[in-house]
Amino acid sequence: MHIIESGNVAAATGVKLSRAQVIAAYPITPQTPLTEKLSEFVESQELDAQYIPVESEHSAMAVCIAASTAGARAFTATSANGLLYMNEQLHWAVGARLPVVMCVANRGIGAPWTVWNDQQDSMSQRDVGWIQLYANDHQQIIDSVIKAFRLAQSVSIPVMVCYDGYLLSHTYMPFELPGQEQVDAFLPSFTPEHFLNPDEPGNFNTVTLPDTRAGVDGTVEPGYIEIRHNLHEDLRGALEVYGDIDAEYEKGCGRGGTPFIEQYRCDDAECVAVAIGSLSYQLRDVIDILREEGLRVGVMSVQMYRPFPDGAIVEALAGRKSVIVFEKALSYGNQGPLYADIKAALYSRGDRPPIQNYILGLGGREIKTSQLLDALKESCSAIEAFDDTPRWIGLKL
Amino acid sequence: MAHRDFCKMISRSKPGPGDGGKTGSWRVLRPILHTEKCIPVKAGKKACFNCWLYCPDCVVTKTIPPTIDLEYCKGCGICAEECPADAIDMVAEDTFSTEEK
Amino acid sequence: MAEKTTIVNLTEEEFVHPGNRACSGCGLSIVYRMGLKALGKNTILVVPPSCLTVLQGLYPVASTRLPCVNVTFASTGAAASGVRGAMKALNKNDVNVVAWAGDGGTGDIGIQALSGACERGEEIIYICYDNEAYMNTGVQRSGTTPQGVLTTTTPIHGKLQTKKDVPAIIAAHGIDYVATASAAYPVDFYDKVKKATTITGPKYIHVLTPCPPGWGFETRYTIKVGKLAVETGLFDLYEIDKGEFRLTGASKKLLGKERKPVSEYFKTQGRFKSLNGDIVDTVQRQVDAKWQAYALESA
Numbered sequence: 167m168h169i170i171e172s173g174n175v176a177a178a179t180g181v182k183l184s185r186a187q188v189i190a191a192y193p194i195t196p197q198t199p200l201t202e203k204l205s206e207f208v209e210s211q212e213l214d215a216q217y218i219p220v221e222s223e224h225s226a227m228a229v230c231i232a233a234s235t236a237g238a239r240a241f242t243a244t245s246a247n248g249l250l251y252m253n254e255q256l257h258w259a260v261g262a263r264l265p266v267v268m269c270v271a272n273r274g275i276g277a278p279w280t281v282w283n284d285q286q287d288s289m290s291q292r293d294v295g296w297i298q299l300y301a302n303d304h305q306q307i308i309d310s311v312i313k314a315f316r317l318a319q320s321v322s323i324p325v326m327v328c329y330d331g332y333l334l335s336h337t338y339m340p341f342e343l344p345g346q347e348q349v350d351a352f353l354p355s356f357t358p359e360h361f362l363n364p365d366e367p368g369n370f371n372t373v374t375l376p377d378t379r380a381g382v383d384g385t386v387e388p389g390y391i392e393i394r395h396n397l398h399e400d401l402r403g404a405l406e407v408y409g410d411i412d413a414e415y416e417k418g419c420g421r422g423g424t425p426f427i428e429q430y431r432c433d434d435a436e437c438v439a440v441a442i443g444s445l446s447y448q449l450r451d452v453i454d455i456l457r458e459e460g461l462r463v464g465v466m467s468v469q470m471y472r473p474f475p476d477g478a479i480v481e482a483l484a485g486r487k488s489v490i491v492f493e494k495a496l497s498y499g500n501q502g503p504l505y506a507d508i509k510a511a512l513y514s515r516g517d518r519p520p521i522q523n524y525i526l527g528l529g530g531r532e533i534k535t536s537q538l539l540d541a542l543k544e545s546c547s548a549i550e551a552f553d554d555t556p557r558w559i560g561l562k563l
Numbered sequence: 564m565a566h567r568d569f570c571k572m573i574s575r576s577k578p579g580p581g582d583g584g585k586t587g588s589w590r591v592l593r594p595i596l597h598t599e600k601c602i603p604v605k606a607g608k609k610a611c612f613n614c615w616l617y618c619p620d621c622v623v624t625k626t627i628p629p630t631i632d633l634e635y636c637k638g639c640g641i642c643a644e645e646c647p648a649d650a651i652d653m654v655a656e657d658t659f660s661t662e663e664k
Numbered sequence: 665m666a667e668k669t670t671i672v673n674l675t676e677e678e679f680v681h682p683g684n685r686a687c688s689g690c691g692l693s694i695v696y697r698m699g700l701k702a703l704g705k706n707t708i709l710v711v712p713p714s715c716l717t718v719l720q721g722l723y724p725v726a727s728t729r730l731p732c733v734n735v736t737f738a739s740t741g742a743a744a745s746g747v748r749g750a751m752k753a754l755n756k757n758d759v760n761v762v763a764w765a766g767d768g769g770t771g772d773i774g775i776q777a778l779s780g781a782c783e784r785g786e787e788i789i790y791i792c793y794d795n796e797a798y799m800n801t802g803v804q805r806s807g808t809t810p811q812g813v814l815t816t817t818t819p820i821h822g823k824l825q826t827k828k829d830v831p832a833i834i835a836a837h838g839i840d841y842v843a844t845a846s847a848a849y850p851v852d853f854y855d856k857v858k859k860a861t862t863i864t865g866p867k868y869i870h871v872l873t874p875c876p877p878g879w880g881f882e883t884r885y886t887i888k889v890g891k892l893a894v895e896t897g898l899f900d901l902y903e904i905d906k907g908e909f910r911l912t913g914a915s916k917k918l919l920g921k922e923r924k925p926v927s928e929y930f931k932t933q934g935r936f937k938s939l940n941g942d943i944v945d946t947v948q949r950q951v952d953a954k955w956q957a958y959a960l961e962s963a
Contacts, residue, residue: 187753188746216749221780225742228735228777232710232746235733238753240746254736263570322570360575362708362731362747364759369576369726371734372717381724382579388572396572403567578729581683582721589688609672616671616850617887619686619693621678635682639689639876640884653884 167343173334176304176341177243177269177327178203180311182213183349186241186267188233189217190226194248195281196331197271201243223248227255227266234264235370237361239315241266245331246273246287253291256324260295260397262371265318265358269311272443272494273331274529282530283331285442289495289503295397297325297404298472300442302428304334305341306469309421312344316353316411321404323397332530333444348418401473408470426475427482428467431457435464436487437546442468442504445492445533452538461546468504476511484512486519488549490542494527501556522552526559533560580635586620590638592653598628600650614642614651669851669858675701684727686719689883691847691873691890692793693719696764698850699791700730702857707760708732708747712740712774714766715800716793740765741777744788760789760861767794767808771830782837782866789860789867792830795875803878811947812939822938831870835904840864842904845871848890852901852913872899880934889932897923897951911958918955919962926951
């Protein structure tokens with residue numbers, strides 16, 4: 167069944183279909199319609215869940231952490247400063263290995279205050295250990311939310327599904343609504359291996375020593391570094407799991423097949439543009455125009471950013487004549503984070519392409535297709551001018 | 564599907580005594596109960612048990628007479644202070660020979 | 665009518681293991697032991713960073729025989745709400761969900777989350793053990809540190825400000841049960857925790873826990889010092905039961921009787937050694953006024 171709805175409602179519907187059991191809600195632009203829709207679902211009893219209107223985002227993730235430790239399927243959503251306010255809790259959820267799912271409606275971070283879209287909020291959290299999925303359109307939002315719950319519980323790592331604030335959260339698009347039966351078959355309810363249980367008492371996440379230490383039965387248990395190493399290994403292992411999950415989802419509904427990257431006209435492209443989110447679809451218009459002019463160009467979006475799908479990215483980009491990375495985020499004092507990651511992945515390849523970084527759209531600065539056109543055209547013709555310094559698009563200096 | 568076993572390590576502790584080691588080694592003073600003064604002993608039935616009630620480390624048994632687990636007793640002296648019959652003395656730990664420890 | 669709790673009939677079942685890392689003579693240890701007896705096995709605990717984290721033990725050994733989730737410092741009230749949410753979602757509604765936090769984790773960094781939980785009417789018991797400073801990190805001043813007290817962050821002049829009245833703040837949320845208690849009166853505390861398990865909505869119990877190293881007294885005097893706080897009328901044992909205030913136990917017995925002077929309490933602890941005469945007089949006057957008001961109320 168097709169419906170026409172906003173990105174936020176697509177996300178909320180995905181949460182409903184996934185039968186989230188505990189929802190923590192704190193409002194922040196541009197996520198608010200998502201939490202509003204969820205409250206409607208709960209109050210109308212379309213969704214049987216505990217809806218907890220917390221008093222802050224830090225508390226929102228606290229609720230999710232505790233509920234998940236107690237064995238319930240937990241969800242929250244936020245943006246920008248809300249995400250940053252719960253930063254400590256993001257680290258906690260990951261280290262505690264909890265299958266929490268969160269939606270982030272990407273928005274620029276203060277100071278100065280901005281409510282408009284860029285991707286600095288979630289990108290700044292890339293080191294925390296949360297799995298990060300990025301949606302390019304409303305269909306991908308709802309499908310990614312459902313897959314996120316499945317992935318989180320399969321690998322015991324929390325997952326954030328990110329989508330552009332306003333550009334996706336508030337615009338209306340048609341998309342296919344997955345059926346509840348299909349989702350139930352894909353996402354069975356589950357009981358975690360460890361949870362708060364009076365019949366089997368345990369103390370979760372207390373102070374853990376630097377070194378290994380024997381437990382009450384004499385078994386030597388790991389220290390902090392082993393636990394974190396296990397997390398990292400499991401994150402890398404999650405790449406294969408997500409590939410399988412995406413394939414299974416595609417088998418059920420016919421949508422999917424691009425778990426890590428999504429390519430458009432890249433097969434014979436000499437120059438590949440890379441972007442995350444709705445920008446990658448805007449770039450398709452540019453690709454089409456340049457193709458008409460005879461340029462062999464394509465665009466690739468990154469769907470899963472953490473764990474970093476270096477295999478898929480290297481396979482897609484090695485040997486190209488040039489790669490241009492457009493980013494709505496910056497690792498201040500250095501370069502765009504995606505650009506740096508791609509460069510690092512290609513570093514050891516003899517056929518690594520020249521790569522140029524562009525920064526744009528911060529604080530919601532409008533990105534004109536003409537600007538993208540000029541940048542790509544210029545880049546494709548002046549590869550020898552590439553350097554490590556990010557170029558900025560749209561500055562009015 | 565996936566071949567790995569996921570989440571094989573988390574920080575989840577199991578209940579047991581002695582997280583701080585044999586905390587009896589913290590003692591500078593040792594409680595000595597003089598049973599002839601002890602109220603439940605004299606009454607021949609359950610009574611008083613202040614020492615059991617106030618012990619921060621649950622090393623006093625609610626028996627007639629109460630006993631103190633010296634492996635874990637930290638020697639705080641609350642039992643001695645709160646005994647209404649002055650039946651408990653706190654004695655310097657180093658007056659006990661190694662066998663008695 | 666339920667049998668009156670006595671030391672003799674109190675359960676012998678222990679929910680805490682000995683040999684834990686709590687200081688010798690720790691007031692919290694007494695209170696924690698008693699509180700868990702009142703809560704029983706069907707309980708999930710929520711604990712932020714605090715002395716209790718240390719008492720509960722370092723991975724992989726747990727000194728507590730109940731399931732517990734450690735949470736970040738500011739989030740106790742919210743985490744307890746999350747556990748309760750899960751219990752409701754999973755139809756495990758007979759489980760006690762109980763937060764145990766220190767004074768800093770309750771009245772300072774934790775107050776937002778606790779306020780939210782109270783306003784939402786969450787089905788939780790929140791026990792604040794008040795040792796009147798950030799003891800776990802080495803005796804720094806907190807909102808509930810009394811005026812004049814020497815701490816490591818008020819090392820010369822003592823704390824300039826007065827003690828934050830956290831129970832009053834929580835009572836202002838209009839929850840059905842707010843109580844104060846003391847480690848020196850464990851049976852009174854036990855009864856209050858037991859009572860809390862029978863009331864719906866949020867329940868808040870604020871229990872004074874004397875701290876030998878932090879307050880500066882010999883370990884054997886934990887109970888004596890705790891009793892003096894009550895006998896001088898400085899710290900009162902009370903309940904606010906559906907808005908109705910009443911003194912309990914040793915504080916109730918103090919009505920109409922002569923109280924020990926507050927100076928007797930101050931001289932038992934090294935943390936008060938810089939207290940100037942003006943503060944002592946002011947405090948005595950405040951205590952006298954408070955008890956006069958109690959007397960008028962009960963008349």
